[in-house]
Amino acid sequence: MTKKVAVLPGDGVGKEVTKGAIDVLNAIGQRFNHQFEFSYGLIGGAAIDTEGVPLPESTVAVCKEADAVLLGAVGGPKWDAVPTQLRPERGLLAIRKELDLYANLRPVTYYDSLADSSPLKKEYIQDVDFIIVRELTGGLYFGKPSERRTNGSEEVVVDTLYYKREEIERIIRQAFETAKVRRQKVTSVDKANVLESSRLWREIAEEVSKDYPEIELEHMLVDSAAMQLIRNPKHFDVVVTENMFGDILSDEASMLAGSLGMLPSASLTLNGPSLYEPVHGSAPDIAGQNKANPIAAILSAAMMLRHSFGLEEEAKAVEQAVEHVLNAGHRTADLANGSHYLSTEKMVEAIVDTIADDSAIVN
Ligand code: NAD
Ligand code: IPM
Ligand code: MN
Numbered sequence: 001m002t003k004k005v006a007v008l009p010g011d012g013v014g015k016e017v018t019k020g021a022i023d024v025l026n027a028i029g030q031r032f033n034h035q036f037e038f039s040y041g042l043i044g045g046a047a048i049d050t051e052g053v054p055l056p057e058s059t060v061a062v063c064k065e066a067d068a069v070l071l072g073a074v075g076g077p078k079w080d081a082v083p084t085q086l087r088p089e090r091g092l093l094a095i096r097k098e099l100d101l102y103a104n105l106r107p108v109t110y111y112d113s114l115a116d117s118s119p120l121k122k123e124y125i126q127d128v129d130f131i132i133v134r135e136l137t138g139g140l141y142f143g144k145p146s147e148r149r150t151n152g153s154e155e156v157v158v159d160t161l162y163y164k165r166e167e168i169e170r171i172i173r174q175a176f177e178t179a180k181v182r183r184q185k186v187t188s189v190d191k192a193n194v195l196e197s198s199r200l201w202r203e204i205a206e207e208v209s210k211d212y213p214e215i216e217l218e219h220m221l222v223d224s225a226a227m228q229l230i231r232n233p234k235h236f237d238v239v240v241t242e243n244m245f246g247d248i249l250s251d252e253a254s255m256l257a258g259s260l261g262m263l264p265s266a267s268l269t270l271n272g273p274s275l276y277e278p279v280h281g282s283a284p285d286i287a288g289q290n291k292a293n294p295i296a297a298i299l300s301a302a303m304m305l306r307h308s309f310g311l312e313e314e315a316k317a318v319e320q321a322v323e324h325v326l327n328a329g330h331r332t333a334d335l336a337n338g339s340h341y342l343s344t345e346k347m348v349e350a351i352v353d354t355i356a357d358d359s360a361i362v363n
Pocket of ligand 2 (some may be wrong): 074075089092093247279360
């Protein structure tokens with residue numbers, strides 16, 4: 001099959017890890033006889049530097065012509081002083097809104113060979129396997145007003161947590177659909193003891209759950225959920241939550257897998273191309289050093305194969321190659337606990353070689 005992939009590398013390590021994901025897609029193309037055609041667009045700081053805005057029209061056009069979008073990461077200290085509306089992160093929020101990427105799936109997977117990379121004890125994290133379903137185009141990130149103003153002599157600031165009923169309903173439905181093919185359990189995370197938006201969220205979760213009698217629904221307050229993720233992460237199967245809660249909990253959850261550099265994501269829409277990106281950012285502290293872990297980006301490409309192209313076997317081949325390489329003891333710096341580690345490029349090479357040599361993977 002032939003598929004068009006729009007690539008938005010962005011900034012910092014975003015550029016380094018998307019290169020790795022492209023190499024992996026090409027290796028899959030070779031082995032399974034598919035053609036991936038790549039087109040490129042600027043986003044974030046890279047777009048600000050050349051076009052003056054974080055999301056040029058031309059980038060939106062490149063995305064809309066594609067079957068799926070692969071994104072690296074945006075942001076960095078260079079653009080910290082630009083006005084809020086022009087920050088690199090605004091480019092990312094704008095493309096999410098523009099493509100209506102409301103459902104952000106962030107799976108958290110335990111790899112046995114990485115038990116020592118996590119700061120948490122093995123007995124707690126062993127066999128952890130859950131997925132955060134993060135609402136991505138509403139909530140605190142997009143509500144209006146969001147501004148600074150003066151009230152007489154007082155400086156005030158406001159951000160708004162705004163949702164329409166349908167926006168909550170569709171993400172909760174996505175969570176139940178996800179749970180159907182997993183362990184039949186949804187944990188809806190909110191702050192219903194304080195926020196009106198969370199009270200409606202809970203009501204809707206209860207309503208939707210009536211359509212899924214076989215699936216267990218529980219509600220959990222977000223502060224408690226942050227604690228339970230460390231105390232008993234095996235408790236979770238599908239976690240569904242508001243945009244900002246999901247952002248925070250997923251970075252926390254990455255440490256169960258060993259590193260933020262291990263967590264992929266899929267940002268799904270009902271119409272048009274979906275987008276795939278690692279959970280991590282541009283990592284300015286290691287950018288340009290060929291040191292970033294490319295696995296989050298590579299596993300995001302696997303999610304693209306699965307969710308956008310229906311290529312389950314190919315997605316599994318990528319995931320198995322990653323596991324194989326980790327089992328063989330290969331590590332990037334973030335996973336290595338100070339001992340010998342591979343560069344970004346060498347890690348990509350190891351994964352690509354494993355995909356090319358299908359006998360390397362023992363099921
Ligand atoms: P970050 O995720 O970039 O980095 C946090 C820490 O994790 C750093 O120590 C970094 O070195 C490490 N890390 C991240 N990715 C890694 C990888 N692939 N391999 C090894 N180590 C990795 O978060 P931050 O430092 O708070 O933010 C930096 C910039 O990135 C900010 O401008 C922020 O807005 C942006 N950001 C962008 C995205 C995105 O584009 N999706 C996500 C998060 C943060
Ligand atoms: C993420 C990032 C983004 C978010 C930022 C860069 C806007 O942290 O994708 O997790 O908060 O959604
Ligand atoms: Mn984040």
